[in-house]
Amino acid sequence: PxxxxxxxxxxxxxxxxxxxxxxxxxxxxxxxxLLPDQDRPAVLWTIDLDGDGRTAAVDVTRALVRSRARLDYAGVQQQIDTGTAEEPLALLKEIGLLREKLEVERGGISLAVPEQEVVEHDHTYELAYRAPLPADGWNSQISLLTGMAAADLMLSLGTGILRTLPAAPDGAVGRLRHTAHALRIDWPHHVSYAELVRSLDPHRPRHAAFLQECTT
Structure with missing residues (x-):
C-alpha cells in the first residue's frame, strides 16, 4: 500500500x-x-495579522486552490527588488520583515546556513554552496507563522504533538566562542549569541563556516 x-x-x-x-x-x-493553472484540493490557512505582524485571527479549512505561477527564490527576490512583484507576492517582504522583528523580540534565532548542492560542470560533478536570499528567510517566517498558529489551535483543544527545542547544553556557547576566535570573527563579550548570529553574512566563507558549526 x-x-x-x-x-x-x-x-x-x-x-x-x-x-x-x-x-x-x-x-x-x-x-x-501545485501546478500552475490547475485546481487542487488543499488545506487552506487564513491568518489575519495586525499592523505589527502579530496574529489576530486564524481559520483553517478544506478548499480547492489554483496556483498562478511556479516560482523560485531567485526569481521572487528579483521581482521584489525591482518592484515588479504583484500582490500577494509583494507582501512577502513586508510580512517577513515584521515577523523577523517579532522573532528578535522573543529571543528566536534563524540560522542562514548556506545550502550544499551538487552541480554538473563539464560533464562531471562538483560541490557548490548557495547562500540563502532574504526571500528564503521571509518565506520561512510564513511557514513558521503557520506552524505557530497550528500549535495554538492544538493547545486550545488539548491535543496534538508539539516539537520543542531544549536549551543549549552547558559549554555550547563557550565552544562557539572558541570557534569564532579560530575563524577570526569578532565576538565582544557584551554581544549575545543571538545578536552575533544575526550580524553574520552567509556569503562570507568564515561566517558561513561559523553558521554551519552552530547547527552541531
Missing part, C-alpha cells in the same frame, strides 16, 4: 543525476502538485 511504502522510504532521496521520490511521480508531480 502507498502509505506503508511512504513510511518505509521516509523522504525523497536526491542524487546528482537521479531522484528517488517519496511518493509516485503521478502524485508528487501530478495530482498532488
Amino acid at each position: 502507498l502509505d506503508q511504502e511512504a513510511h518505509r522510504r521516509v523522504t525523497t532521496l536526491y542524487f546528482p543525476d537521479l531522484r528517488v521520490p517519496l511518493h509516485p511521480e503521478s502524485l508528487s508531480e501530478g495530482a498532488a502538485s
Whole structure:
C-alpha cells in the first residue's frame, strides 16, 4: 500500500543525476502538485495579522486552490527588488520583515546556513554552496507563522504533538566562542549569541563556516 511504502522510504532521496521520490511521480508531480493553472484540493490557512505582524485571527479549512505561477527564490527576490512583484507576492517582504522583528523580540534565532548542492560542470560533478536570499528567510517566517498558529489551535483543544527545542547544553556557547576566535570573527563579550548570529553574512566563507558549526 502507498502509505506503508511512504513510511518505509521516509523522504525523497536526491542524487546528482537521479531522484528517488517519496511518493509516485503521478502524485508528487501530478495530482498532488501545485501546478500552475490547475485546481487542487488543499488545506487552506487564513491568518489575519495586525499592523505589527502579530496574529489576530486564524481559520483553517478544506478548499480547492489554483496556483498562478511556479516560482523560485531567485526569481521572487528579483521581482521584489525591482518592484515588479504583484500582490500577494509583494507582501512577502513586508510580512517577513515584521515577523523577523517579532522573532528578535522573543529571543528566536534563524540560522542562514548556506545550502550544499551538487552541480554538473563539464560533464562531471562538483560541490557548490548557495547562500540563502532574504526571500528564503521571509518565506520561512510564513511557514513558521503557520506552524505557530497550528500549535495554538492544538493547545486550545488539548491535543496534538508539539516539537520543542531544549536549551543549549552547558559549554555550547563557550565552544562557539572558541570557534569564532579560530575563524577570526569578532565576538565582544557584551554581544549575545543571538545578536552575533544575526550580524553574520552567509556569503562570507568564515561566517558561513561559523553558521554551519552552530547547527552541531
